[in-house]
Structures are given as structure tokens and as C-alpha cells.
Amino acid sequence: MIIKLLSKAIGHINQKIAAFGMAIGVSIAFVNVIARYVFDASLTWATELSIDLLLWSAFFGAAYCFKKDAHIAVTILLDSMPSRVAKGMLIISHTVTLVFLLAVSYYGLQYITQVVYPLDERSIDLWNMPMWVVYLVIPISFLFGAFRVAERIHAILSTNHDRILKESEAEQVLAGMGMGAKEHKENENIKHLNEMVKEVEKKTGGML
Numbered sequence: 189m190i191i192k193l194l195s196k197a198i199g200h201i202n203q204k205i206a207a208f209g210m211a212i213g214v215s216i217a218f219v220n221v222i223a224r225y226v227f228d229a230s231l232t233w234a235t236e237l238s239i240d241l242l243l244w245s246a247f248f249g250a251a252y253c254f255k256k257d258a259h260i261a262v263t264i265l266l267d268s269m270p271s272r273v274a275k276g277m278l279i280i281s282h283t284v285t286l287v288f289l290l291a292v293s294y295y296g297l298q299y300i301t302q303v304v305y306p307l308d309e310r311s312i313d314l315w316n317m318p319m320w321v322v323y324l325v326i327p328i329s330f331l332f333g334a335f336r337v338a339e340r341i342h343a344i345l346s347t348n349h350d351r352i353l354k355e356s357e358a359e360q361v362l363a364g365m366g367m368g369a370k371e372h373k374e375n376e377n378i379k380h381l382n383e384m385v386k387e388v389e390k391k392t393g394g395m396l
Contacts, residue, residue: 195339198332202252209245213238236313240322247329254336275344282341289334296326 220234300320309319 195335198335199252199255202248202255202332206245206249206252209241209248213241213245216241233313233315236311240314243322244325244329247325248332251329251333251336254333254340275347278344279341282337282344286334286337286341289330289337293327293330293334296323296330300324300327 216231216234217238220231220238223234224230300323304320304323305318311317311319311322
């Protein structure tokens with residue numbers, strides 16, 4: 189129950205920061221451009237603030253993508269392996285990812301507490317704001333990403349090996365176009381659909 193509530197809270201935080209950071213950051217950048225070229229009066233704080241907001245949006249958006257398993261992945265080797273081997277490979281790759289995310293989160297926090305905070309770095313343009321506030325995006329977003337990867341590992345471990353591989357990215361594209369791959373495979377159009385899947389994979393190189 190606690191894990192589910194935590195997962196929901198992290199998802200909510202990731203979504204809101206990613207969405208609002210992007211929207212407000214782009215809006216500030218747009219207003220600054222208008223002020224600069226129309227009124228010849230640039231906002232001194234706008235550039236740094238928009239960069240910081242877009243940075244937070246990108247990092248938290250990336251953390252949210254771990255929940256949707258939406259990061260780019262080359263699965264040619266994985267798809268060619270027996271399901272038992274593929275499951276083991278997935279566990280290993282996700283474990284490596286988890287260790288990396290936790291390491292970046294840990295050392296990012298170490299950098300803030302041992303370097304940035306003691307030196308009292310501050311932003312001149314952003315009303316003398318402490319820079320450790322901006323740098324917090326690293327440990328927090330990477331920790332959230334690590335939590336999502338841990339969820340994926342648990343899901344993989346609890347899933348039977350013959351059901352572990354999801355449909356290919358090309359099939360997902362076709363499904364998004366209203367051509368459900370799984371449904372079509374059950375009717376007389378299977379040959380035509382397979383040709384379409386191969387064509388999509390050929391054009392994208394397996395990396396959409």
C-alpha cells in the first residue's frame with residue numbers, strides 16, 4: 189500500500205514538474221524575445237530562469253519515461269534470444285541502469301552538500317537565489333528514475349519468461365495509427381501486416 193502511494197506521488201510530481209517546467213520555461217523565453225526585439229528591453233532574469241525550468245522539466249520528464257518504459261532501446265539482440273535468456277538480459281540491463289541512477293543521485297547530493305552549499309554559490313540574475321536549489325534536480329530526478337527502474341525489475345521478476353517481451357516499437361507505431369498488430373495477426377491480413385512492420389523497422393532502423 190505504501191509503495192503504491194509512493195509510486196503515485198512520484199508519478200504526480202514527475203508529470204507536474206515536467207509539464208509546468210516546460211510550459212513556463214517556454215513562455216518566459218517567448219516573452220523575453222518579444223521584449224528584446226519589440227520593446228528593446230530584455231529581462232535580465234528570463235534567460236537563466238527559463239534554462240533552469242527547462243532543465244528541471246527535461247530531467248523529471250526523463251524520470252517519468254522510466255515508468256512508461258519510453259526510453260529508446262535497441263532490442264534486436266534481445267528479440268532474437270530465447271525468452272528465458274531475454275528475461276535474464278533484461279534483469280541485468282535494468283540492474284546496471286539502477287546502479288547508475290543511484291550512483292548519480294548519491295554523488296549529485298554529495299556535490300551539493302560538500303561543494304555548492306559550503307561555498308554558498310548564488311545566482312546573480314535570479315535574485316541571489318542559492319544555486320543548490322537548482323542543482324537539486326540531479327539527486328531528486330535520478331532517485332525517482334531509480335525507483336521506477338526498481339519497479340520494472342520487480343515486474344520482470346514476477347512475470348513469466350514467455351510473456352516478458354512486449355510487442356516491437358514498429359508494432360506500437362502501427363497500433364497508434366489504428367492498426368492493432370495483435371488483432372491483425374489473427375486475421376487474413378497477417379502477411380500484409382508483417383510486411384508493414386518490417387518496412388517500419390527498416391525505415392527507423394529499429395530506433396524510433
